[in-house]
Amino acid sequence: MAFPSRTKGLLIETGNIAKFAIDCFTLGIKPRYEVKEFLSQCYLIGYKSLGLVAITAFIIGLVLTMELQPNLTKYGLEYQLPMMVGIAIIREIGPVITALIFAGKVGSSIGAELSSMKVTEQIDAMEVSGTNPVKYLVATRIMACMLMLPVLTIIGDGVSIFGSFVGFNINSSIHLHLFLSEAFQRMSYVDLFPSISKTFFFGFIVGLIGCYKGYGSNTGTRGVGVAANTAVVLSSILIFLVDLLAVQITNFLGLYK
Amino acid sequence: MKMKNHIKADEHDQIDVPAIVVARLRKKFGDRAILDDFSLIVRKDENVVVLGKSGAGKSVLIKCIIGLLTPDSGEIKVLGQSVLGLKHIELDRIRTKIGFLFQGNAIYDSMSIRENLEFPLRRHWFDLSQQEIDAMVTEALENVGLLHTIEMMPSELSGGMLKRVALARTMILKPEIILYDEPTTGLDPVTARDIDNLIVSLHRKYHTAAIIISHDMNCVKNTSDRVVLLLDGKCYAEGSFEEFEQASDENIKQFFE
Numbered sequence: 001m002a003f004p005s006r007t008k009g010l011l012i013e014t015g016n017i018a019k020f021a022i023d024c025f026t027l028g029i030k031p032r033y034e035v036k037e038f039l040s041q042c043y044l045i046g047y048k049s050l051g052l053v054a055i056t057a058f059i060i061g062l063v064l065t066m067e068l069q070p071n072l073t074k075y076g077l078e079y080q081l082p083m084m085v086g087i088a089i090i091r092e093i094g095p096v097i098t099a100l101i102f103a104g105k106v107g108s109s110i111g112a113e114l115s116s117m118k119v120t121e122q123i124d125a126m127e128v129s130g131t132n133p134v135k136y137l138v139a140t141r142i143m144a145c146m147l148m149l150p151v152l153t154i155i156g157d158g159v160s161i162f163g164s165f166v167g168f169n170i171n172s173s174i175h176l177h178l179f180l181s182e183a184f185q186r187m188s189y190v191d192l193f194p195s196i197s198k199t200f201f202f203g204f205i206v207g208l209i210g211c212y213k214g215y216g217s218n219t220g221t222r223g224v225g226v227a228a229n230t231a232v233v234l235s236s237i238l239i240f241l242v243d244l245l246a247v248q249i250t251n252f253l254g255l256y257k
Numbered sequence: 258m259k260m261k262n263h264i265k266a267d268e269h270d271q272i273d274v275p276a277i278v279v280a281r282l283r284k285k286f287g288d289r290a291i292l293d294d295f296s297l298i299v300r301k302d303e304n305v306v307v308l309g310k311s312g313a314g315k316s317v318l319i320k321c322i323i324g325l326l327t328p329d330s331g332e333i334k335v336l337g338q339s340v341l342g343l344k345h346i347e348l349d350r351i352r353t354k355i356g357f358l359f360q361g362n363a364i365y366d367s368m369s370i371r372e373n374l375e376f377p378l379r380r381h382w383f384d385l386s387q388q389e390i391d392a393m394v395t396e397a398l399e400n401v402g403l404l405h406t407i408e409m410m411p412s413e414l415s416g417g418m419l420k421r422v423a424l425a426r427t428m429i430l431k432p433e434i435i436l437y438d439e440p441t442t443g444l445d446p447v448t449a450r451d452i453d454n455l456i457v458s459l460h461r462k463y464h465t466a467a468i469i470i471s472h473d474m475n476c477v478k479n480t481s482d483r484v485v486l487l488l489d490g491k492c493y494a495e496g497s498f499e500e501f502e503q504a505s506d507e508n509i510k511q512f513f514e
Contacts, residue, residue, distance in 0.1 A: 124325050125363035129377040130349040 020138075020212050027132060028139030038140040045106050045141070046148030050155065056101050057156035060093060061085065061163025069171060078172065079182070085164045086183030087191070094157040095195045096243055099202035102149055103235040107210040110141055111231030114214025115224045123215075138211040145207030150199040190255050198246040202239050209235045274337050276301045276434050276466030277322060282331035283490075284317055291317050292328065293490030299466050301433075304456075306469045306477045308501075308512060309487035315470040316360065318487070319436040322468070323357050324348045336433065353381045356427035356435040356465075360442060362419045364411045364426070371407050374398065374426050381430060397425040400462075401455060417448035421455065428459055435459075437469040441476045453479035474512060477501075 064085055072078050114137060117123050123133045165179045213231040217223040277299040284292040291314035299305045309315045320326040322333055324340055333340050335351055343351070365373050374394045378385060385393075398404040401421040406414060414422065420440065427435060440456060441449035453476050460467060460480075469480050477484060477498060484501050486493045488508055494501070501509055 120361050120366075121359045121363040122365055124320075125357070125359055125365070126376075127325060128323055128352055128355075128357045130352060130380040131376075132345065 016216075017208070017212055020215075021208055023134055024139045024142055024208070024211070027135040028143065030135070034136050034140050037136055038143055041140050041144035042148055045144045046151060049102060049105055049148070049152060052105055053098055053101055053152045053156045054159045056097065057094070057160040058163035058166075060097055061089065061160035061165075062167040064088070064093070065164040065167030066170065069168065073172075081168065082164070082174075082179050082182035083186050086161060086187060089160045089164070090157055090187060090191055091195050092243075094160055095153050095199050095202065096239065098153045098156040099149060099199060099206065099239045100236055102145075102152065102202070103206045103232055103239060106145060107206045107231045107235045108228040110207065110210030111214040111217075112224050112228040114138075114211060115217035115227035118215065118217055119220060119224060134215070138215060141211055142204060142207035145210075146200050146203040149203030149206065150196050153196065153199045194246060194250045194255055198243065201242050201246075205238045205242065206235045209238065274301070275299060275334075276303070276336060277468065278332070278334040279318070279322065280332040280334075282318070282321065282333065283329045284314070284321060284326065285329055290490050292321070292331075295331075295487065295490060295492055297468075297485060297492055299434075299468055301466050302460075302464045304460055304467045304469060304480050304482045306471055306481035306484045306498075307487050308472060308477060308484055309470075310472065313487050314490055315487055316438050319357070319438060319468055319470060323352065323355055323436060349381070353430055354433045356430065356432035358423055358427045358435065358437045358440055360438040362423040364419055364423055366411045368411075369407075370398070370403075370409050370411065370414075370422055373411070373422065374429055377426065377430055393429055397429040398422075400428065400459065401425045417444055417451065420444065420448075420452055424452070424455060424459070428463070431463065433465060435465050435467040437467060437471075439470050439472075441471065441473045446475070449473065449476065450479070452476075456480050472512065 065081065068081055068084065069078065072081050072084075114123070117126075117137070123137070126133045126136065161180070161183055164183075165174070165176055168174055168179065210231040213227040213234070217227040219226070275298045277297070279295060279297040282292045282295045283290065295314075295318065297305070297307075297318075307315050307318065317326060321328045322335065322340070324343070328341070331341075336354060338351060340348065340351055365376065368376065371394055374397055375390055378390050378393060394407070395404060398407055401424055403418060403421055403425065406418065406422070411419060411422070424440075437456065441452050444452060456467070456469070457480055459465065467480075469476070471477055471480075481498050483495060484498055485495045486501075486509060488494075494504070494506065494509060496504075502513060504510060
């Protein structure tokens with residue numbers, strides 16, 4: 001039985017992405033290591049995304065609290081709000097929202113940058129200059145994404161909980177120390193571990209898809225836009241799929257109380 | 258002027274270690290044969306211009322020579338060594354002897370002019386001190402009259418200046434062979450003549466062998482020791498510029514009309 005052409009195309013694309021990932025991994029672990037480029041990418045990918053992640057995280061914490069507070073107050077459960085917001089942010093909202101913002105900013109930027117380098121023959125020039133472009137450009141970006149997204153998520157979680165504290169104090173009043181102790185009273189390191197672990201995979205997805213779409217682009221300047229766009233769309237879908245898988249695994253292992 | 262289908266393989270042995278030997282090269286894209294039994298010999302200290310219409314396969318030829326494309330069949334020897342089927346590290350060793358000037362310059366737009374010129378030095382020659390690198394960068398930029406741009410970014414330079422920077426980067430490893438991909442395309446006549454003069458002066462100074470891809474007849478006239486016409490994937494004719502100028506063959510005459 002012949003595969004429908006779209007299914008066949010999807011399978012081929014999946015195979016190509018897997019092959020690309022294996023190539024990056026095998027080249028990335030071989031010396032000589034591109035330490036300078038890796039650190040430069042950590043700065044560009046991590047530090048330069050910090051402002052956006054922090055602002056978004058603060059607003060999400062603020063809005064979440066402002067939405068929940070009236071309803072919980074109505075049922076006399078306002079004191080539960082810090083704990084509910086804390087769990088929601090640490091376990092789910094923080095990692096996923098940060099990853100989606102990261103995909104939008106970093107994934108599109110990597111896709112567009114590599115695609116543009118391909119169109120202007122900079123990648124060929126790099127190869128002629130004795131540099132393996134997959135090792136120099138791709139492996140370093142993927143590794144930087146894998147390292148920086150967990151860091152950004154932890155910072156984003158903190159800022160988001162602070163946003164929640166500010167939101168709580170708009171209509172009510174609570175001391176920061178009390179808010180934080182309420183927020184974390186039902187949490188342990190076990191809550192933090194799965195949520196931060198999955199951000200390594202989210203980072204891998206954003207880096208890999210951004211690089212794959214950018215590096216594989218070969219259709220002139222139009223391809224630059226297409227690469228940036230498809231990198232974000234595909235990364236976002238995969239983030240949700242991996243998140244779904246991560247929740248299933250966490251529940252199966254019974255990690256959350 | 259010789260009209261020919263291809264150069265016979267025996268002719269290779271009659272010449273004392275040519276800079277480049279291309280024999281019976283074939284390269285197809287899909288069903289279309291871009292290079293079909295193409296042969297060419299470039300002697301040391303010789304500038305050969307490969308003339309041909311757009312899409313004739315001129316750029317494909319030099320990309321095969323430097324290993325950016327793999328031909329379907331045939332043989333390519335650079336300074337007596339076959340380049341086909343080489344491992345990446347061996348290919349890199351040969352690439353230190355070949356300079357490649359890209360049609361679109363391929364200047365790394367995220368790096369300064371200094372970093373652009375340092376890049377091939379740092380990638381190919383690991384044991385150079387910073388003083389040696391500085392001296393080589395300075396010499397390369399002086400050769401093209403652009404030392405004052407050393408700390409500038411590529412976006413601050415004009416098209417002609419970028420071409421000269423690209424030429425400086427090509428020359429910085431002191432290659433024995435240079436492959437020029439349409440060096441004057443897109444430049445005004447005055448700047449194009451400056452580039453032609455630079456190519457000739459660098460050739461005289463460093464005694465390089467070169468393949469110059471062009472369909473700009475002024476460039477062909479100014480830079481060529483020998484002209485080869487690439488037509489239908491084959492070496493259709495070869496001779497001096499004067500011989501081409503006086504030819505009665507319609508396929509040649511159309512370039513002078």
